[in-house]
Amino acid sequence: MSCESGTAPAPAARDAAVAPILDTPDAMDIHSYAKPLEARVTNIDLDLAVDFNAKQVGGTATLDIQAKPGAKEIILDDKGLEIEAITDEAGQPLPYKVGANDENLGAPLAIQMGDKRKVVIRYKSAPDAGALQWLTPEQTAGKKHPFLLSQGQSIENRSWIPTQDSPGIRQSWKAKIKVPAPLTAVMSAPRIGEPVSEGDTRTFTFAMEHPVAPYLIAIAVGDLAFRDLGPRTGVWAEPVTVEKAAAELADTEKMVDAAEDLYGPYKWGRYDMLVLPPSFPFGGMENPTLTFLTPTFIAGDKSLVSLVAHELAHSWSGNLATNATWADFWLNEGMTTYAERRIIEKVYGPKVAAQQVALGLDAMNKAIEDNGGITGADTRLHIDLKGRHPDSGLTDIAYEKGAAFLRTIETIVGREKFDEWLKGWFSRHEFQPVTTSIFLADIRENLIKGDQSLEQRLMLDQWVNQSGIPSNIAKADPQAFAEVDAAVESFESGTLPSANWAKWTTDERLRFLNKIDPDQPAERLAALDNAFNLSRAGNNELRFAFLTLAVANRFAPAVPALEEFLTMQGRRKFVRPLITALAEDAQWGRPIAVRVYAKARPGYHPVTTRDLDKLDLL
Missing domain, CATH: 1.25.40.320 (Peptidase M1, leukotriene A4 hydrolase/aminopeptidase C-terminal domain)
Incomplete structure (x- = not known):
């Protein structure tokens, strides 16, 4: 690996295994038009050029198809793609039809593939593609060059990649990306070799050998520099940002080591990060091998790097074992939020972790209030998203109630047993889609093991299928914020926490601001x-x-x-x-x-x- 360039050597031959398609009713994705039990995409090969003037990416997507005997049609997800032609591998046209458009889902793209199992789509993304943001030089930190970034979760990648855009249909992929010189392209996969310069363009090649959920295919193009952080970690950012970013992220290698101790080997090779311009809509996005990060986490004192622990934890919870549908989003985010705090405990100590647990429970209670109270349907972990955009389930219920659920299990069964089960969960379901019912079956088989008393104490079904919070929830440490909570009471009487503020951590200051009237x-x-x-x-x-x-x-x-x-x-x-x-x-x-x-x-x-x-x- 050439750490100076952030590239990787050519990978070994593609994994022979193809991720399974689940066939149970709870694994049917209502946010995709695909019918993967009839015909599904197993691999995508992109050959695209980035056009900043037109605000489009365009070229070809070659799809490898696996289909049941006799299947003649494959259905993809399409949100505004400008399709120029669809052919087989030999260039022979294939009939296709774009169906009626839905505001949230886009439209079905039905291709009559006959007995062909490789489909080539020539297309361009629309200038207003929902996954892509095109920034002018003035909107970047460096102010000299334009910037492109993508955000695919939950169902936006169908606006720039013609595929089956469902988390339950895992796909390997390759990409060849041509960009204007002197810009750099990075993606959520290892880069293969050095960029090839030709005239006023540079072409970059990437390959993801593992099958991943398609929302995890990500791209960014801009004026980028790279800094090493450790043997397998590094950061990309605009040159004017990269030194501050590297200083803030100095503990990343320690976090990877801590996560491996807890959850088993890191399966993705390198763990690099990309600090984006401030328009990026999320704190972070766990794109494999290249976490996307907002620059708003850079505080100068590493006080907000729990964000990095969270995105790193997704390398196990979410990227290895992925929710098959967005109704089970908690399987990604609840597990990750729990794991994040365990990583933080290993790296920064139990007091910091205990305070973040307490802040999380505060956020959970507010989310319950904001989602209909203790009887609100959206306070369940397994939620009903029929007729809604999946992003409506992107609340702290999935994150914080999910984390509280797992912490409650840990408290009841003991940390050693729970750690053993959770590590086994990731191993048993790596590179596969999962559902809540699979989670329940696995924990009953491999942790409860027929112990009816333990089953009753855990209250599993109440946690995942009922509104509100079960009575067995593990409480926060009452001493975690004792000093801060006393200062809150004093403030209500008119006394500022002047003597304490300077020595308080960011979490303690946040507790104060969130707890006052x-x-x-x-x-x-x-x-x-x-x-x-x-x-x-x-x-x-x-x-x-x-x-x-x-x-x-x-x-x-x-x-x-x-x-x-x-x-x-x-x-x-x-x-x-x-x-x-x-x-x-x-x-x-x-x-x-x-x-x-x-x-x-x-x-x-x-x-x-x-x-x-x-x-x-x-």
């Missing part, structure tokens, strides 16, 4: 901001927590900082609740939301604007 007078908010400069804090989590209080209390002095925050980054976690809260305040907030959104929207990813556009602010 959300209804605060202007003079109290002004005192907080004057004392701790919260409205312009360099730590974006703290800044967001304070600005949330400011909006809720119509705190006018914070509006300039609020406007700056909403236009300097596009992380959906920060942007959506703030703009939504402003928009719902007809007299004070909505005029601010209208002004800010018109200015900020061009810098937001389509994943972020999809929901915010419904607020009718433009």
Whole structure:
């Protein structure tokens, strides 16, 4: 491996194994038009050129097909693709039809393949493809070159890759990507060899030998530099950002070692990261071999690197064993949030982990309140997404209730036994789709082992299929934030935590801001901001927590900082609740939301604007 270039040697021959397709009713993906039990994609070979002027990627996608005997048709997912031709491997045209379009799902692409098992699609993505964001030089950190980034989860990759866009249909893939010189392309797969320069273009080649869920195919193109972090870890970022990013991520190799101790060998070769421009809509995205990260986690003190532990943990929970449908999203995110905190405990100690567990339970309780209370249907782990976009299930229920469920099992059965089971879970289901019913069957067979008393104490079915929180939940450590919670009580009596603030960690400061009464007078908010400069804090989590209080209390002095925050980054976690809260305040907030959104929207990813556009602010 040439760590200086971030490339990998040519991989061994492609794995012979093809991931199974589950045939149980709960594994049928309602968010895909594919019929994989009839015909499914096993491999994608992309040969694409990136056109920044047209805001399109285009070329060919060659699909390897596995079909039952006699199958003559394969159905793909298509969201706005501009299809030029579909042929067999020899170039003979194949009849095809694009069906009716659905606002959320796109359209079915039905190809009459006959007895052919290789299909070649010549196409371009649409300029407004939902997975792709095209940034002008002015929207990047370096201000010199344009930038392209993708975000495929949950069902956006169908807007730039013609395939069966379902997490239950795992596919291996290759890609040859031509970009304008001097830009660099990176993808969620090892790079093969060095880029080939020809005229004013550079061509990069990638190969993912393992079958992965198609939402994990990712691309970025821009002015990028690479820095080593360890023997198998490194970071890509724009040159003006890369040194700060590398310093913040210095503990990554320790995290990989800790994760392997807990969950078994890391199966993906390298673990590199890409720090993107601030428009990236999520904190991170666990694209295999190349986690995508928002720059908003860079605080200068490693205080927000639990984000990295989370995305790394996905290398086991989510990327190895993947939810077959989005109704079981908790199998990805709940397991990952649990594993993240175990990694944090190994690297940074039990106190930090205990505090993050407590913050997680706070977030879980708020999510329950926001999703209909303890009887709300969406507070179940296995949820019903019929008629809805799968992103409506992207809440802290999946993350934090899922993590609380696993921590409760650990508490009841003991950490040693639970660790053994969880490591076995990843090994037994690696590179395969899974469902909640598979999870329940596995834990009953390999952990409960017929112990009816243990079965009753675990309350498995209540956790996954019922609303609210079962009574056996493992509580947070009451001492985790004892000092902070005392300061909250004092603050309500008018005393600022001036003596404690400087020594508090970020998690302790967040606990304070999230625990004080959300209804605060202007003079109290002004005192907080004057004392701790919260409205312009360099730590974006703290800044967001304070600005949330400011909006809720119509705190006018914070509006300039609020406007700056909403236009300097596009992380959906920060942007959506703030703009939504402003928009719902007809007299004070909505005029601010209208002004800010018109200015900020061009810098937001389509994943972020999809929901915010419904607020009718433009």
